[in-house]
Amino acid sequence: MPRVAELYFKTAIVFFIIGIAIGLNMAISHDHTVIGAHAHCNLLGWVSMAIFGGYHALNPKKAERRIAMVQYYIYTAGLTVLVPALYMMLRGNAAMEPVVAVSSLIIFAGALLFAFIIFSPKEPAITPSAAPLR
Numbered sequence: 001m002p003r004v005a006e007l008y009f010k011t012a013i014v015f016f017i018i019g020i021a022i023g024l025n026m027a028i029s030h031d032h033t034v035i036g037a038h039a040h041c042n043l044l045g046w047v048s049m050a051i052f053g054g055y056h057a058l059n060p061k062k063a064e065r066r067i068a069m070v071q072y073y074i075y076t077a078g079l080t081v082l083v084p085a086l087y088m089m090l091r092g093n094a095a096m097e098p099v100v101a102v103s104s105l106i107i108f109a110g111a112l113l114f115a116f117i118i119f120s121p122k123e124p125a126i127t128p129s130a131a132p133l134r
């Protein structure tokens with residue numbers, strides 16, 4: 001499996017465990033105020049990252065490109081900041097609002113980069129040779 005796909009699955013399972021832990025904590029405490037952090041951790045973390053990893057596993061040539069790792073780091077950095085910041089904001093820490101805003105935009109940039117990867121051709125464009133045809 002390509003390295004970026006492996007990394008995506010490993011990161012996804014970490015977000016899944018954290019997302020479940022937040023969900024269980026909400027269920028046990030009957031306090032659902034952090035529902036947004038739980039839902040985003042599971043959906044942007046576990047679900048979306050597993051889809052990204054699956055796509056790269058099915059498209060190993062695209063996964064080898066530098067942009068695949070760049071996209072992974074941008075998206076993962078954004079989500080790693082968003083989940084705790086959103087959690088704290090929902091718990092009443094209003095100072096976290098700009099952090100949530102900026103990390104959301106970073107995640108959006110990661111999503112746009114993934115769209116670029118999906119729409120880019122499988123094989124790199126063949127540049128015509130400079131040598132004259134005989």
Ligand code: HEM
Pocket residue numbers: 019020023024026027032035038039042043046047
């Ligand atoms: C053991 C695992 C899980 C537990 C204990 C759990 C628990 C909860 C609880 C207590 C709520 C609040 C319900 C409410 O206030 O109406 C909730 C909402 C939610 N959960 Fe989970 N959850 C789990 C796994 C997941 C997973 C795997 C996903 C997504 C892949 C997910 C996505 C959501 C979403 C989107 C909501 C918001 C639903 C709404 O607003 O109608 N949860 N969960």
